[in-house]
Structures are given as C-alpha cells and as structure tokens.
Amino acid sequence: MVLINKIYLLLIFGLVFQLGNAQYISVDESFTALQLVQDKLINSPCANVFNVTVSGGNFASGEKSYGYFEATGTGFPFTNGIVLTTGKAINTIGPNASLSDDGGNMGWNGDSDLNQALGLTNTFNATVLEFDFIPQGDHISFDYIFSSEQYLLNPSANQCNFTDGFAFLLKRNGDTNYQNLAVVPNTTIPVKVNTVRGPGTICPPANAAYFDAFNDINHPTNFNGQTKVLTAQSDVTPGDTYHIKLVIADEGNYRYDSALFLGGESFNFGVDLGEDRLIANGTALCPTQTLSLNATQSSAISYQWFQNNIELYGETNPTYLVTSAGDYSVTINYGGNCETTGTITVEYAVDLIVNQTRFSECDNDANQDGITAFNLTDIIPDLFTNLPSNYTISFYELTTSTSALPSIYTNTTPFQQTIYARITNIQGCYSDYPIDLIVNIFPTTITDEEVGLCENTSTILDAGSGFTSYTWNTNPIQNTQTITVANPGTYSVILTNASNCSKTKTFTVTPSGIATINDIIIIDFSENNTITVDYTGISTYVFSLDGTNYQSSPTFTNLIEGAYTVYVKDTKDCGVVPATFYILDYPKFFTPNGDGINDFWSIKNLNQRNLQNGTIEIFDRYGKPIHQINTRNQVWDGTFNGVNLPSSDYWFQMKLADGKIIKGHFSLKR
Structure with a gap:
C-alpha cells in the first residue's frame, strides 16, 4: 500500500512537471542551416534557396546561439520557428527568472554589415543566418519578434539608451548596398529597444503601438520584454537572385542578451x-x-x-x-x-444617412447673450442614422479650416452659428456637413424667496406663471405652479420655458410666529423720553407707534407725554401684537388766569403707571414749600393760602412709592 502511494505521488509530480514545462518554449539546436531555412522558415515547394550559412557563438560546452523553437500551448505568438540570439539559444527558454547574459571573454565578434546598416562600430556576439534565393513572385515577407533583457522595468536614467542591434539585410545580386527590412512600420527607423518601447518606466515610450509587454517571471521566454509580431517585407523582381542576411548582435558589450524569433513558415514568396x-x-x-x-x-x-x-x-x-x-x-x-x-x-466607406443637423443648448449664464458651450462629442451619435463606430468625426469652423475645434466649443456668433462636421479617417469620400448650433435663452429674472411659516399653519409657494413646466424637489415630485407646504425647509422648483431652457428658483421656508411682548421699558421725565419693547419670538419683527409706519428697531425716542400703543408685527405676516403704554412728563408752564385754558398744573396719567400714591411738593425759588399734590388734592391753581402767587419759576419734587425721587421746575405765567 505504501509503495502504491509513492508511485501515485511520483506520477502526480511528473504530470505537474510536464504541465509546468508546457508553458515555456523548447529549443532544438540539432538542425543544420539548410534545414532551418528550407524546412522551418520557408517550407514551400516554390523555394529556390541556396548558399545557406549560419554562424554564432562557439561555446566550450557545445551550445549554439541559434536553433529551432517550439511554442505550442505556451501562449507565445508563434507556434514554432527559428531563434537567433546574442547568447545561448537554450537560455531563451522561460521562465523569465534569470539574466540571460552569455558570450563574455570568448572573442566572439560583431558584424561589419550590421555596423554599417545601423551606423555602429561596437557590435559583439553576432549570430548570422544568411542565404540566397530566387523569388517567383514580386514580394517577400516574414514575421518576427524582437525580445531583449534590456527591456528593463525599473531602469536607471542612464540605462534608457541601452540596446542591442539587429537587421534583416536584403540586396539583389550585383547591387552594392543592403536594404534593412527590420524597421518600424511605415518608417526607416531600425527596430531596437529604444525605438520600440512601451510606457510604464522612467524611459520615454517610443512607437509604443508596436511594443508587446514587460514580462513577469511566468513568461514562455527568458526575456524582460518584447515587441509585438512585426512583418519584414520588400518588393522583389521575380527571377532575380537575392541575398538576405538575418543578423543580431550585442551593442557595446556582451551584457544583457537579446533574441530574434522568426515565425515558422512565415517566409512568403508572394x-x-x-x-x-x-x-x-x-x-x-x-x-x-x-x-x-x-x-x-x-x-x-x-x-x-x-x-x-x-x-x-x-x-x-x-x-x-x-x-x-x-x-x-x-x-x-x-x-x-x-x-x-x-x-x-x-473596406468600403458607408453611404451615410443624415439624421440631425440642428443642435440647441441653453445659455445658462447670467447675461443671456446667446453664447454658450457645446459638447461636440455628444453631437456625433445623432448626426447620422448609420454611423459606424470606427468612423472619426471632427468639427471645423469653416470648410477651409484645417484645425479641428475642441470637443467643448463655445460659439462665437450669438444665438446661431454654423460649423462643419468632417469625416477625418476616410479621405475623399465625404464633403463637410453643415451643423447649426442654436443657443436658446431664459430671459426671465428669477429671484429666490424667503417665506415664513406661521405656527400650526401651512403656506403656499408660488413659482410664478408663464412657464411650460414646473418640477419641485418634493417627494413625490410635484409639477404645479404652486404647492402647499406645512414644514420649514428649502424647496426648489425647476422652471422650464417655451425654449426648453430652465432656471431654478429656491424658497427658504423658515418657522415664524407672532411676538410676545414681555415689557415696555420706559425712560421719561427726561429731555429725550424713550421706550424700548422687550419681546421674544422665533421670527423677525418690525415696530410701529401708529400701526402704519414700521421700523426695525424696538426703540422709540423723543416721545412727548401721553398715551401710546406700540405694534409689533411679524415680517412673515403671521400677525401683529399691540401694547399700550404711557409717557409721563410735567408741564413746563401753566397760566392760571381764569380763562379755562391751562389754569392748573398737574402730572397726568400717574394712575396709569400706578404712581398715584406718590406725593408732589412745590417750592418757590427760595425753597419755601407752598403746595402739595396728593390723592386728595391733585392739582395746583397757582395760589398760596388763597392768595395768587406772582409769575415766576417754581420747583417740584415727586416722591414715588418705591423711593424714587423726580425733580424739576416750571413757570407760572399770568
């Protein structure tokens, strides 16, 4: 039983090992140069290939710098093909867990043709596969990937230009100069680490559309990064003899190897x-x-x-x-x-069907001048009924304009302006389409309001007439001109006019109520008789002595003697509270001449202030007491012991029940 379990575990381990290896490429160095080219790279009965040679590193351990690779099931873009490297071919096998850094101190030379093609003088460790061929067709092409340890994910600034060089050199028999086919598509720029690199490091990206990825450990090859699948191609003359030289080498020193992966059977004489x-x-x-x-x-x-x-x-x-x-x-x-x-x-351009060419926005700023911003990107889906998703549309101010308008465009002609939509990624099929930008306005001035809500009542909020729709922020939403509310809070309504433009009006509903008058503080018997209303309440109040003219201050000054009513009114119209008070003062003179007018001197309304129990003593100018006013004798007729006193100034002193004393003087005139 134990033996069976061990065998089972060994079988499981072997299966896991095989599955693990399946994710990495394999390399076979046993093929000859002719087999690599004729059977693996081309494999076509049309191939007329001869003078095939390959050269590379002479490693003491017998490994080669070239070979045939298999990548079935690994996720590598090529199923198989040829690998040429500046180190050991066997060290190109994944995972990307070690530094491929072969070829030091071997006397392994570079290549003069590569130097000339790339303008270099310092190549080392060159691997070269070259052959002659006679094409049947007028075009050749093959696919390749450039991989390198010099695609560093965390480089220092001085490493941004580290690169190895390679070239695919083609020339017709009898010609002097080679043509390099290993260039960035649609350019003459040689493909290298620093000419095809993606973003994500401190080094600047270059032709990033052709860069594949920086690799983690679990990659089919042992390189830090690689390009996408690129195609080398050239026109040729059928029947002529051509020589092609596929060469890769270290640049500067042997450090950090690179490799070329040539797609199996991708060399096409088409x-x-x-x-x-x-x-x-x-x-x-x-x-x-x-x-x-x-x-x-x-x-x-x-x-x-x-x-x-x-x-x-x-x-x-x-x-x-x-x-x-x-x-x-x-x-x-x-x-x-x-x-x-x-x-x-x-591919064919679609025969576009115009759907909409007039687009409107509302002028949402304060001056309503017919100028506003349009999001031109939002217009695109409505322009045509059959616009393909891969069509690129830009907008121009004039049909002769060459600079596209920004996606957020503010019109320069008030209220209505024509711009032009242009299909920019299909040349020559379409003329410019005129687009009208319409700016609508909301000319009505909208003013926010503050409304008081009286205690235990409701109030009506009126948004005003003349609008096509009303949308209140109530729950549920109400769509009427007026609403009734019973609770304080902030209420807003979106007002929309006939041009479909909107503004928001806000009502701030605050609790309110009538005031409570606690006291009326009176300062009288003075040069400036004053009262101040002592009140409490939850609202804002105004004050009046006639019920018509109101002021915000609860204090009134320069009051003469007499009876008054003060009115305290809630500014939110919840009600008015009145209160009566009396200003006391003494007459400054009297004329006891028997004409029935002002014949007696007294202080009125003492009883209204509960001061009737006080006593008033009157003195002549020498301080002699001559009369006393009290509850039994409430006036003075200007006599003393039945004799009329002469015109003069007289003094009085009023003693109140609370001990307060009021003094003053007045004139007797005859």
Whole structure:
C-alpha cells in the first residue's frame, strides 16, 4: 500500500512537471542551416534557396546561439520557428527568472554589415543566418519578434539608451548596398529597444503601438520584454537572385542578451496586391468606387481569386476588379506544387444617412447673450442614422479650416452659428456637413424667496406663471405652479420655458410666529423720553407707534407725554401684537388766569403707571414749600393760602412709592 502511494505521488509530480514545462518554449539546436531555412522558415515547394550559412557563438560546452523553437500551448505568438540570439539559444527558454547574459571573454565578434546598416562600430556576439534565393513572385515577407533583457522595468536614467542591434539585410545580386527590412512600420527607423518601447518606466515610450509587454517571471521566454509580431517585407523582381542576411548582435558589450524569433513558415514568396484599404487607415474605398487588383507574374501558369476564402468561380485572370468589401486573395501557380499567394483587405466607406443637423443648448449664464458651450462629442451619435463606430468625426469652423475645434466649443456668433462636421479617417469620400448650433435663452429674472411659516399653519409657494413646466424637489415630485407646504425647509422648483431652457428658483421656508411682548421699558421725565419693547419670538419683527409706519428697531425716542400703543408685527405676516403704554412728563408752564385754558398744573396719567400714591411738593425759588399734590388734592391753581402767587419759576419734587425721587421746575405765567 505504501509503495502504491509513492508511485501515485511520483506520477502526480511528473504530470505537474510536464504541465509546468508546457508553458515555456523548447529549443532544438540539432538542425543544420539548410534545414532551418528550407524546412522551418520557408517550407514551400516554390523555394529556390541556396548558399545557406549560419554562424554564432562557439561555446566550450557545445551550445549554439541559434536553433529551432517550439511554442505550442505556451501562449507565445508563434507556434514554432527559428531563434537567433546574442547568447545561448537554450537560455531563451522561460521562465523569465534569470539574466540571460552569455558570450563574455570568448572573442566572439560583431558584424561589419550590421555596423554599417545601423551606423555602429561596437557590435559583439553576432549570430548570422544568411542565404540566397530566387523569388517567383514580386514580394517577400516574414514575421518576427524582437525580445531583449534590456527591456528593463525599473531602469536607471542612464540605462534608457541601452540596446542591442539587429537587421534583416536584403540586396539583389550585383547591387552594392543592403536594404534593412527590420524597421518600424511605415518608417526607416531600425527596430531596437529604444525605438520600440512601451510606457510604464522612467524611459520615454517610443512607437509604443508596436511594443508587446514587460514580462513577469511566468513568461514562455527568458526575456524582460518584447515587441509585438512585426512583418519584414520588400518588393522583389521575380527571377532575380537575392541575398538576405538575418543578423543580431550585442551593442557595446556582451551584457544583457537579446533574441530574434522568426515565425515558422512565415517566409512568403508572394505577390503584393497593395496596402490594405481600411477605414482605420483612411484608405477605405468610397461607396461607388472600385479597385483593380493586379497579380501579374511573368512565370505564372494560372491564377485563382478568392473573396473571404470563397473561390470566385471564373475569376482566373491576373487582374480582378473589386466592387464590394472583403478579404481578397489570389493563388498563383507556377507549375507543379509551386503556388504563392497575395492578400488584401478592402473596406468600403458607408453611404451615410443624415439624421440631425440642428443642435440647441441653453445659455445658462447670467447675461443671456446667446453664447454658450457645446459638447461636440455628444453631437456625433445623432448626426447620422448609420454611423459606424470606427468612423472619426471632427468639427471645423469653416470648410477651409484645417484645425479641428475642441470637443467643448463655445460659439462665437450669438444665438446661431454654423460649423462643419468632417469625416477625418476616410479621405475623399465625404464633403463637410453643415451643423447649426442654436443657443436658446431664459430671459426671465428669477429671484429666490424667503417665506415664513406661521405656527400650526401651512403656506403656499408660488413659482410664478408663464412657464411650460414646473418640477419641485418634493417627494413625490410635484409639477404645479404652486404647492402647499406645512414644514420649514428649502424647496426648489425647476422652471422650464417655451425654449426648453430652465432656471431654478429656491424658497427658504423658515418657522415664524407672532411676538410676545414681555415689557415696555420706559425712560421719561427726561429731555429725550424713550421706550424700548422687550419681546421674544422665533421670527423677525418690525415696530410701529401708529400701526402704519414700521421700523426695525424696538426703540422709540423723543416721545412727548401721553398715551401710546406700540405694534409689533411679524415680517412673515403671521400677525401683529399691540401694547399700550404711557409717557409721563410735567408741564413746563401753566397760566392760571381764569380763562379755562391751562389754569392748573398737574402730572397726568400717574394712575396709569400706578404712581398715584406718590406725593408732589412745590417750592418757590427760595425753597419755601407752598403746595402739595396728593390723592386728595391733585392739582395746583397757582395760589398760596388763597392768595395768587406772582409769575415766576417754581420747583417740584415727586416722591414715588418705591423711593424714587423726580425733580424739576416750571413757570407760572399770568
């Protein structure tokens, strides 16, 4: 039983080991140069290949710097192919867990043709695969990936220009100079670490669209990063002899190896039918346009055209006229099993149907001058009923403008302006489309209001008439001009006018109520008789002595003797509270001449202030007491012991029940 368990564990371990290895490429160094080129890189009966050689590192342990790789099931873009490296080919195998750093102190030279192609003088450790060939078609191409340890995820600034060099050098027999096919697409820039690099490090990205990734440990190869699959290609003359040299080398020193992975059977002796005609590239055909494809080859025996991998019966001429979109290919037979192909993808621009060309916005600022911002990106989906998602639309102020308007554009002509929509990624198929930008206004002035809510009542909020819709922030939403509210709070309503423009009006509803008068503080018998209303309440109040004219201050000054009523009114119209008070003062003179007018001197309304129990003593100018006013004798007639006193100034002293004493003087006039 124990033995069976051990065998079972060994089987499981072996299976895990095999599954683990399956995620990394494998390398076989046993193939000859001819086998690598003829069987692995080309593998075509049309191949006329000779003078095949390969050279690289002479490692003492017998390893090579080139070989055949297999990558089935690893996720690597190529299933198989050829690897050329500046170190040991076997060290290109993943995971990316160690530094591939071979070739030191070996006397392993660089390559003079690579130096010349890249303008270098310091290459080392060159691996070269070269051969002669005679093409049947007029075009050759093959796929490759450039991988390198010098794609550093955390480089220092001085490492940003570290790179190795490689080139795919092609020349026709008899020509002097090579052409380098290993360039950034649509440029003459050689592919290197510092010319194809993605973002994410302190080093600047370069042609990042062609960079694949910085690698973690679990990668099929033992390199820090690599390009995407790139294609080297060139036009050639059928029947002429060409020499191609595939070379890679360390630059500067042997440190940090790099490698070329050439896609298996990707070397194609085909025919060039031209660049793909794509919407994304701006080269798609216009709706009624045709395209003539020419696959003529001087030594061809037959042709067969296909659309979307379906044979086009009867289309056996060297030319074909494209009238609809599709993936087109032609198979060219040169006799026996020798066939080459050419491919091209043709897309057609859509015949656009205009949906909407007038777009409006509301002028939402205060001055309502017909100028506002438009989000032109939001306009695009409504322009056409059949706009494909990959069409690029920009807007221009004039049909002659070359600078596109920003996505957030503020019109320069008030209220209405015409701009132009232009399809920018399909050239020549469409004219500019005029677009009208309309600016509507909301001219009505809207003023926020503060409203009082009287205790135990409700109030009506009126948003005003003349609007097409009302949207209150109540729960549930109400859509009427007026609403009734019973609770304090902030209420807002969106007012929309006939131009579909809106403004928001806010009502601040605050609790309110009538005041409570606690006391009336009176200062009288003075040069400036004054009262102050002592009140409490939850609202704001105004004050009046006549019930008509109100003031915000509860204090009234310069009051004369007499009876008054003070009114305290809630500013939110919850009510008015009155209170009566009396200002006391003494007459400054009296005229006891028997005419019935002002014949007696007294202080009025003492009883209204509960001061009637006080006594008032009157003195002549010498301080002699001459009369006393009390509850029994409430006035003085200007006599003393029945005799009229002369005109003069007299003094009085009033003693109140609380002990307060009031003094003053007055005149007797006869």
